[in-house]
Amino acid sequence: MSNLHDSKNTGSSSEVEPEISQTELEALMKKVDKESTFRKLEGFQYKLVYVIAVLFSCYHLYTGMFGMFAAQIQRSVHLAFAFALVFLLYPARQKSSNRIGIVDYITAALAVFTGLYLTINYQHIMTAAGNYTQTDLLFGILGVLFTLEAARRVVGTPIVVIAASFLIYAYFGNYFPGFLSHRGYSVERIVTHMYYTTEGILGIPLGVSSTFIFLFLLFGAFLERTGIGKLFIDIANAIAGWASGGPAKVAVITSALEGTISGSSVANTVGSGSFTIPMMKRLGYRPEFAAAVEASASTGGQIMPPIMGAAAFLMAEFIGMPYIEIAKAAAIPALLYFLGVLISVHFEAKRLGLKGVSRSELPTVWSVIKERGHLFVPLVAIIYVLTEGSTPVRAALVGLAFSVAAGMIKKETRMSLADIINALEAGARSALGVAIACATAGIIVGVVTLTGVGLKMANGLVDLAGGNLLLTLMFTMVASLILGMGAPTTANYVITSTIAAPALVLLGVPVLAAHMFVFYFGIVADITPPVALAAYAGAGIAKADPFKTGVTATKLAIGAFIIPYIFVFSPQIILIGSTSLGIVQNLTTAICGMTGIGAAMIGYCLANMSLAERILFFVGGLMLIDPGIWTDIAGVVMLVTGIIIQIRKKKVSQSASLGA
Structure with a gap:
């Protein structure tokens, strides 16, 4: 990592000195x-x-x-x-x-x-x-x-x-x-x-x-040696650095890209946040908000295809589904998650009147692609190999080979023999936590298979909820969040997938939707108070209140708390029983829905919102995320009503300003 x-440090953000020393970061x-x-x-x-x-x-x-x-x-x-x-x-x-x-x-x-x-x-x-x-x-x-x-x-x-x-x-x-x-x-x-x-x-x-995960972690270590981090942050600056609240949007895009090669919420938060959080604070964002943006974006890395967190590989093995199908199913939810964070960041910037960086100070997309675009080749190669039906092991090996070959194209990205050996060492170190967590999780699975307690607890969970699916989902969510306070995502997923996921399947939830549900809530435990390790890490860098940072991060990542319920009740969002036209329709309405929810969370769209307006935007957004004709119609009516109110408010505010 x-x-x-x-x-x-060599990227466009390097001109902004971190506010926290390396010693403080390590502590x-x-x-x-x-x-x-x-x-x-x-x-x-x-x-x-x-x-x-x-x-x-x-x-x-x-x-x-x-x-x-x-x-x-x-x-x-x-x-x-x-x-x-x-x-x-x-x-x-x-x-x-x-x-x-x-x-x-x-x-x-x-x-x-x-x-x-x-x-x-x-x-x-x-x-x-x-x-x-x-x-x-x-x-x-x-x-x-x-x-x-x-x-x-x-x-x-x-x-x-x-x-x-x-x-x-x-x-x-x-x-x-x-x-x-x-x-x-x-x-x-x-x-x-x-x-x-x-x-x-x-x-x-x-x-x-011992097969898929290690090789993908090794692949990530090799990509890091090529300097792909500079490509990520430069491309993010070129895309969004000029927009309102640019540095915050850069943080979100960078963390989304990093999610393709790293699955550690805390490591991503500290690595990126040491530069992005000071940038956001200097622009005018509150310390808690700046830390929350980085924490929520970094946490989302584990749900970002094509290479998600280690638990996604476990899911593929547990439910007997090709990994590429897991990645495809996660694509729309991941897009909505990061879009939700970006939308919230945008509305907060508008509310505070924050501007972006001058375009003249930023690289262009074309210049970044010309300089380091070849480093995307290994990621493209992995996606191609997976979609052709090859195993994740072969895909990781192809990615490794292409990361070395692509790096050789230009001197500044070329790896020496020492770099390659160092990457081998770094990859092994990064695998230790996952390997031991998986071995320990195996003890839990072993007891479940030995005693049959998994099915017993699944039946007990259903009985406790009185056979009600919504209550069962809520109990499962709480269990996943509690487990996530002390167990890494891999172990959390193993426990909940052997105990809670079967309960959802018993109530008729598709197997993939049930496992994705527990997977999501195991991840967002990293930003959910009171523990919220990623939020705590961000707060440490921003010198902000950890609990307030966790609450703010939860608001920014609200999509991660809503979307799992949507794909249980309407699995089309994870491509179960969906058509191409249906996917386009669902994605379009869901994006509109996330915009409404993001505005409600911040309390601003075109003007500051009252409580009633926030409820109107939130409920309308929720209706649009849920696939269905009637929910879409209701959501559109609510959002259009809310926007009309906001337009009138803005006109009144502008008239008052002119009159003054």
Whole structure:
């Protein structure tokens, strides 16, 4: 991630000095992002970790090009590499020394051997048929414990508590009341199920991490080395820098583009925000609003095709749908999300009378394309390969090859051998949090498959809502937001997709719509108070109130709270049962609807709004987003009425100004 952020320093925004020092940025990241608490190593220790990281990437390049190993071997080697890097890079205590101690070396070595135990004893484990030895049991226990400890170090304590609670439930099942009760399982049964089958730690989440996700993260690291960050921010400046409130719109467009190669809300907020937030503040935006714009836009990166957050790859595997179909289904909702943020930014700029940057000070789109447009080639190549029906693994490899080749076209984007090796190291580091989160999520999935609690909880959720779909959706939303306060999006999605999504399917919601629903709310937890890590990061840069920033970000990202309900009740918006004409119609009305909702959130369209006008615009916008003839007619009538009122208000205001 850091390479992309560094590359921005040479972009058009580099003339604006950040208001927060690099030291302050690093301290802020350590507060809000557990993955940023790694040791800063030097000398031999740095070289050792560097080499392991490069080998980690080389392993995945080799298996991607020449074929994956058997599932258990592919995943256990992936886990062993992740264990090695986590226990060497991340201290047991945050205030520990920046040097690796002897205990860390021993822990890392034992963790690596535990990770490789299944690979070394593959034939024995596969033919054991449940007759595991005491040594098998010992290493199974160690595997579970090392996974939880690695998660504590690199992901955070909340996910460890959740996973441990599921393990306790598996053991003490006969003590639980009602539909949660089950006969309970022995320690041996739980441990072997968790560590020696593809239903637990080595299950689907880690499988996706060890194939698709790692290679796409590596692809992102290579793109960063080409300096694509400068292309993103320059193209955004050329498109929107001159408009009302230009810097804020640049922040939104840049973050949307970054979403194609990065899925971290917090990292995007800090990387982009260190430059865009001071620009917005100097233009005249309130600190809370500036921070909220960056946080909401950066959070939306995980829903932005063609390369979305890691959870999207998990979704494709869980529901057995090609990844390109997931990306296609997410396209309209993602467009509406970012459009909603842009519209809110525009109306706020109009309300405050904020101008953009002079066109003479900005690059033109053509000049940017001429200078660095070739860096878009890898993204185009990935989209083409995916649409041709190839696997995500092949698409990522093609993207990697094209990122190197495209960079070679011009000297300023050309990668040296050192740059390529550094990209291999950076890609491996960026994969650690996802790999360990997926392994820990596997524990949760393992307990669900072992006890059958997933279907029980789905039925319980439906019963609690009295079979009412809207209530079930609301309960699911709240659960996703709460889980998102302590678990990363990948783990959040795994939990909700195994427990809450089945409840929606039971009530007749299409499988894709049900999974997209929980996926969305797992993401927006990053900007939803009281935790709102992305908003907190933005507030730290803007020196603003974190809670107010979170509330403002929630208003800006209102589309992410509305759209999931729309595609459950009207799945045409995610291309289920839609026609080409229907898509155009739905998209047109939805854009008008988001304009109405954005105006209502800010309280301004052509003039300041009263409460009644805001309600009129909001309800009218909501009607237009919901596909349907009658809702569209009602929405148009409401918005036209609201606009007429606004025109009259503006005329009165102008007359009063002239009279004065």
